[in-house]
Amino acid sequence: MILNLDFNSDKSIYTQICDEIVKAIAKGNLKIDESLPSVRSMAETIGVNLHTVNKSYNALKEEGFLNIDRRKGAVVATLPMKEGNETLEKSKLDLELLIARCYLSGMSKEDFLDLSSKLFDSYEVKYHE
Amino acid sequence: MILNLDFNSDKSIYTQICDEIVKAIAKGNLKIDESLPSVRSMAETIGVNLHTVNKSYNALKEEGFLNIDRRKGAVVATLPMKEGNETLEKSKLDLELLIARCYLSGMSKEDFLDLSSKLFDSYEVKYHE
Amino acid sequence: MILNLDFNSDKSIYTQICDEIVKAIAKGNLKIDESLPSVRSMAETIGVNLHTVNKSYNALKEEGFLNIDRRKGAVVATLPMKEGNETLEKSKLDLELLIARCYLSGMSKEDFLDLSSKLFDSYEVKYHE
Amino acid sequence: MILNLDFNSDKSIYTQICDEIVKAIAKGNLKIDESLPSVRSMAETIGVNLHTVNKSYNALKEEGFLNIDRRKGAVVATLPMKEGNETLEKSKLDLELLIARCYLSGMSKEDFLDLSSKLFDSYEVKYHE
């Protein structure tokens, strides 16, 4: 379980941990029902406070990506998640802003769709393999 | 100059102001070289402290979306911005994460590309009219 | 951490703080990865508001001299910085003007180069020791 | 009399005007005893307020670069200026900081001295021609 963290980032560490785990799940590096490292070992591995990892796991549980099991610890929840969830709605709003920034930065619609398609495939393929 | 703010959001106010302005520019509601309200009047309009607005304007100046003219205040910078800017690079990383969340939330690639295309058009059309 | 400030100067205090820190790093008084005092303690030490120190730290972060680590506060960034950075480009423009003033003030090219060489050595030596 | 101004710069406009004139003198584009445009015409030419140009001329007079003559307006003062003037002392302090920034930005001593030498020559040659 290798997480790519930047302690100098503006993003909080616990948010970075969440994001890395979400990407790991999407890429298939973490399978459904697979257990994540314990809060304690994860914290030691990446060199952060125990509470920080704990906060990440709980946040992902709230989002529906993880289940917290007393015996197995944090496990990847069954996916795909149900329709109409908050994450998806929030993501759509984020997308509106993201596209505005890309557009103003001079990115063409074609480039954006190509990149999106490529990124989607990188998840699609691995997840179903 | 109407900004859609949510004071209960977990997003900071100054970030929301930035985001709203970016979208306004992309939508063509703010034209190139157009002056924004002064920090004081904007602050009064939306009911926040002038320092908060000031921070937003300066952040957008750093991103290259605004210029701070000593005579005319904040004005919309000339676009499209030059290639290789930080905003675009950061947006691409954000996109990777955003797509991961959408994918895991059960959104299909087609739906994502359709939505993206629609959002892009909403900017493309108005901006060049 | 002693900073040489002049509250009567026409230079803003936060700029003076920035400049003093830059010189301290160049002189080797601040080593790479070394933590700076917290904004609060620094502010108390030099007798200014904590926001003023905070502004300095953030400005130096933008320039690439400091990193803001969410655990250790402000730390000296790894150097030397990458080529093509803005600071260097801006410095070259400043140099053009500075030399014009020195030249018109009657300073000879030899004196200027000698002084520059001496200043450069004062950094070079200490930094690599 | 063409001045290169940036209204979006952090530098105040009157400072930019001063700097441009100093460089023009050093480059020999403005000769000793040569008259500068009147405050009024200069202001109109570069599109700024009359007071702004006036402030620049007066600042340069304080520095010793210009003389204000009732009949001929602002004229370039006799150079080189006397030793021990404030401008030179201030420039030396500026140089210390400038070199610190260049050094930390990865510029080598040789490159710095070469650039300085080249800039000095660009003044030296033209001024005595």
Place this chain on the structure above:
DNA sequence: GTGGTCTAGACCACG
């Protein structure tokens, strides 16, 4: 305890 954010109020340089 740390920085991040926000508010409130003030003075000043600039234009």
Place this chain on the structure above:
DNA sequence: GTGGTCTAGACCACA
């Protein structure tokens, strides 16, 4: 009138 700077005091998220 504009933004820039500084002060003072407060709350909060993060680690």
